[in-house]
Amino acid sequence: MRRLVILGAGTAGTIAANKLRRLLTKDEWEITIVDQRGTHYYQPAFLFIPFGRYRPDKARRKAAPLIPDGVTRVEGAIDRVDPDARTVRLADGRELGYEYLIIATGTSPHPEETPGMADDWHGAVHSFYTFDDAVALRDALAGFSGGRLVVHITEMPIKCPVAPLEFTLLADDYFKRRGIRDKVDITFVTPLSGAFTKPVAAAAFGDMLDTRGIAVEADYMIESIDPEARTLNSYDEREVPYDLLVTVPLNKGAEYVGRSGLGDELDFVTVDHGTLRHPDHPEIFAVGDAAAVPTSKAGAVAHFELDIFPENFARIIEGKEPVDTFDGHATCFIESGAGKAMLIDFNYTTEPLPGKFPVPAVGPLPLLKESRFNHWGKLAFEPVYWSMLLPGRPLPLPAHMSMRGKRAPA
Template sequence: MRRLLILGAGTAGTIAANKLRRLLGADDWQITIVDQRGTHYYQPAFLFIPFGRYRPHKARRKAAPLIPDGVTRIQAQIDRVDADARTVALEDGTVLPYDYLIVATGTSPHPEETPGMEDDWHGAVHSFYTFDDAVALRKALAGFTGGRLVVHISEMPIKCPVAPLEFTLLADDYFKRRGIRDKVDITFVTPLSGAFTKPVAAAAFGDMLETRGIAVEPDFMIESVDAEARKVVSFDEREVPYDLLVTVPVNKGAAFVGRSGLGDELDFVPVDHHTLRHAEHPEIFAVGDAAAVPTSKAGAVAHFELDVFPENFVRIINGEEPVESFDGHATCFIESGAGKAMLIDFNYDTEPLPGMFPVPAVGPLPLLKESRFNHWGKLAFEPVYWSMLLPGRPLPLPAQMSMRGKRVPA
């Protein structure tokens, strides 16, 4: 009997377990998943929790019922992978052998990577990239009556790269609804050249922050946080003062990836961008946020990857060449406040373009345009996530990005 080991029971790992259990015969394959948390979080909710628009308890469920029958679930911390011996050592001393390994352990924020960032954590310095951080920020925002709000990105890549921009726009709307927007200065601080870096998107939304009175500090490579003076400092000695800092810390993959010699400098797993297969260890794959591929680290990417990957995996283990190719497809809603959102659809080679999605001319979701339909689409995705995406049921969206319904501006 051959052994498939999946590391991580988040979005990508759970979908992989459900889809591959159906494709691999139970008499021929033993599938095991290592769950390091025991709790599954609906992470898009972390954006809404700070503004009091989502009840925190709804964002988490027990992970065990989400894993299919016929897959052995082990809840434990992972120590390291021995790729030569094809074993995974857990921190409790258990050693798990495998014939094939899928790394799906995601990414997580690391505020300790930036000097001073942790000195006033959950004081005047906050984030919303974990459940606990989102809940703490909810309390901080409720008590914030005015001053300088700075929304900051440490460096790329990060989970859901549009989320800091969404937070900034939702904060503008939040303070307007509270009647104190005139008492709050909002600054968006980014290591990129601007809030929108793709030309077509920049042309469509270039003045969005300016018209809302939101300042942008681009090309800001953070050196430290001065928690006592309440300012962020860049390597070129620029300083941005704050009364409330909402930061996105450095994002890194799982530490065991680095300890195992399988990762890049941020502990993400380098894989072929189209097959998700490790170049040096062909029996190892990485999916979801754990994979070092040049597209967004987001749930939509995990969804589209795992529309392609399972059938490719079956072909590979049968000694055949992969047929399907993951093209970097990503679809992201961008909340913009006042009950509206934008939508972008892109891949490795094609930047976000205007048009209609998912049906050409019909939509009903407009691309690169604010719309209530887009906002409703984002809210409606939650039941789809729990009932269809995680169980690996088919969704009526093509894995490959389509140019149908899109317009290429002159």
Template sequence: MHVLILGAGTAGTMAAAGLRHHLDQGHRITVVDVDDRHVYQPGQLLLPFGTYRESQLVRSRRAVLPRGVDVVTGEVDSVDTAAAKVRLVDGSELSYDQLVIATGTTPRPDQTPGMLDGAGLARGVHEFYTLEGSIALREALARFQGGRLVVDIADNPIKCPVAPLEFTFLADAFLRARGLRDATELVYVTPLDGAFTKEVCSKRLGGMLGDRGISMEADFLLEHVDADAGRIVSYDEREVDFDLLVAVPVNMGADFVARAGLGDELNHVRVDPHTLQAVDHPNVWAVGDAANLPTSKAGSVAHFSMPVLVTNVSDAIAGRAPSASFDGHSNCFIESGDGKALLIDFNYEVEPLPGTYPLPRIGLPLLKESRLNHWGKLGFRYLYWYFLLPDRPLPISSRMSMLGKHAA
């Protein structure tokens, strides 16, 4: 049997490690990606503020993939589900028995008129969802001397939905440290009706914005950017002026997903939210940000869903029906500035609640700012490289537990 994994980012690397550990060597595993650069994506949020250097965020894909996995460097052009073949842009073809799509989701500034100016972002427009964008934003913040700094989410879903809030809080602290906060108006613009999708969490985070003197423009669905005039315009013709715009562009899955008829309107693979099996394609699976799961597009979702993927792909190889079920478990650290952070933990059915994680009175505080959570966020980079990617065991259940949580 041949398992073909498209994508060697967070989800693809974890899938390769988990399947390699679970399947005997008679089953071949191949991973395909466009280059040999694995980027620690959570670090891109912190790089503009000087927490990390580029060298701390990038490693070779081949170095972090497990032994016994074949690696192919190339760009996927098409997937022929009827013939069970993947064609690369260079014309080569790869056949498969089981296909795992882990190509993630990508910011697409080309989807918003005016966000691009030629080959790059328009004047005054920046983003931190790519390494290059994060580096450019670091330089822009170093030059910034005050004015109107706007953080705008074009549309949802996006990779790491709390990251724009984190950036806003971090920018507030950064500007205060430089003596520029009084000279700066910070505005948080979102297509949501509040700061976050979950009610309890949204109320808490919205209150934090207000406490810091950060304005929020809600229900703002971005129609176009007018960089020359320094403003963004919504579909209902509201305008928000900016001197520096930190944009979160529309996020979309890989174009080959659409060409194969596997995706939704944003090219995210349509899957059963519990088995991760593609709709109408029993030997195709999607994991991580590439899947249209009704939960956050976050690395924790890829991690917590990985045992389900490994079990169900193994079941399929053995001729059995999928036996494992994913509950939508996700947790996220939320940097709030000044060396503090919050932590939220939730799933498909349960919204973020206060308490402690992972056990009652033991561990990290939930929905509460603390220095412990901040150090947990920084320490996660070590766990990522040395435990999550290589599929080493951690004493934390992949299913969400109500232990330690209480009603808001």
């Protein structure tokens, strides 16, 4: 019996398990998935929970029912991978052998990596990148009656890189609805040169922040946080004061990746950007946020990767070369408040451009433009996520980014 092991039962791991179980014959292939949490979270909800727009209990489900029949689910923390012995060692000492391995253990925030950041966690310092953090921030925002709100990104890459921008725009809308926007100063602090790095999109996002009276502190490389003085301190000695700080801590892959010698300095798995295959260990792959690829760490990327990956994997296990490659395709809805959102569509080589999506010239979703259609599209994604995306059912979206219907500025 041939053995495939999938590490991680989040979005990418669950889709992979569902698609590959249908593709690989049960009498020839044994598939095991290692689930480290037992709970599956609908992570897009973490953006809405702080503003009281999403009931927290709806954002989580038991992971086991999402795993298909014919896949063995093992709960446990992962200690390390031995690529020479082709084994996975769990924290409790169990070992799983594999012929092929797919790493899908994602990314997580690490506030302890920035001096002072964890010292006042869930006091005046918050985040929304985990379930518990989003719930704690909801309570903090409800009790915030005015002052300096700072939204901060420590370093790239991060999960869903537009989420801090979304949070900033939703915070502006939230305080307007509460009638206290004139009592709140909002500052967006980023290590990038602006709210977004790609020129066409950067112009659109910059205008959105300017018209809302949101200040931007760019090129900000944080050195530390002083929780007593309530200031962010940068390496070039700039101080940004806050009364409430919403930060995105340093994002890192799973620690076992580093212990196993499979990743980069942030423990993201080193892979070929097109085939998602490890360059030194051709039997190892990484999908979703765990992969060190230069595109967004987001559910849409996992979806497009896993539209292409299964057929490539089927060829590889037969000793053939892949015939298709992932192009970095990503789509992201960007909530902008007042019941509107923007949408961007891009890949490794092409920046977000204006146009229509998903049908060229028809849409109905406009690209790089605020629209109620885009807001409804983001809300409508939730049932699609549970009923189609996770089970690996086909979605009417092309895996590769298309230039049809897009307008590149002169």
